Amino acid sequence: MTVDAVRGGVPEHGRVPKYYTVKTQLQNLLAELGEGALLPAERDLAAAYGVARSTLRQAISELTMEGRLRAHRGRGTFVASPKLIQPLSLSSYTEALREMGHVPSRRLITEERLPAGSLAGDLAIDPADEVLHLERVLLADDEPLGLESTYLPAGRFGDLMDGWDATGSLYRHVADRYQVRYAQATERIETVLASPREAQLLNTNPAQPMLLMQRVSADQDGVPIERVRSLYRGDRIGFVTRLTG
Structure with a gap:
């Protein structure tokens, strides 16, 4: 060709x-x-x-x-309006969208504690230890863009929800409450189809291609903070990064 x-x-x-x-x-x-x-x-x-x-x-x-x-x-x-293009970085979703002139928000769907199980390795804890699971719909100007599931070690962040508005930035809350800074992350990106439940939460067609991003973030000492699974609508958002050699 x-x-x-x-x-x-x-x-x-x-x-x-x-x-x-x-x-x-x-x-x-x-x-x-x-x-x-x-x-x-x-x-x-x-x-x-x-x-x-x-x-x-x-x-x-x-x-x-x-x-x-x-x-x-x-x-x-x-x-349709142009897609939102968000940089791939360690900055929060909230800050990134505000810089682009949009109003970011989140809707809390699930808050629960679970045994770490298969997440233990990524979070450097024992499988029997508990993790705090937060599931939130990510919105921009009140439009659903993504579905985010965040898992944090309960032993370290057990009182995370006390007095915190879960519609706000988790990054900022972790920094302010625990003096923990997001310093590094490993991220994997692939395309998938949403489950019927995910499509309903995101107000989209189950046949719509989605971007699945899975991230493990660590603090300034290399200690894992979270494991995140983020599902984004491929028709409404894209990502950009800068590469240097």
Whole structure:
């Protein structure tokens, strides 16, 4: 396959699927319409592009999965706002979104204590020791973006919830209450599909690709602080990092 073929999205044999041509035309239309605009009716678009409505729907479906379009039942399909692009760093979700001009918040779903079990190795504790589990929906401007499950050693952070508003920054709370600084982390990123429960909490389709990020954070002395599993909506958020050699 040539570089030009890769760049243009055209397969080596040169035959472009009809829906892909329509998708390209729709992308140009979205740029003209602008953020928040209502997409014209399917029958009108299918007629304008000279394709079957099933072909048009496939193109619209891909653009919706990519986060370029937003479907609202009973109202229609609208041009979506650009994805939030968050830096991969040790700064908190709260601080990162505020710097981008958005209003961050969280909704507490679960607070419980559990035996560490398989988490023990990551947290440098015994399997029988307890961990504090916090599950929170991450929001930006009241829109669900992610679902975060955080596990902390209960022996170290057992009174974490006392007098703390769980809608706020955990990083700041840990620093203020325990004088513990997040200094290093190991993170793994992969794509997955959400479970029905996760999709419901995030107000998205179970078929929507998600970004799964699993992190183990440690303090300035290298002692583990937390193990975090974060599930992000692939249609609403992306990540950026700076690499140097």
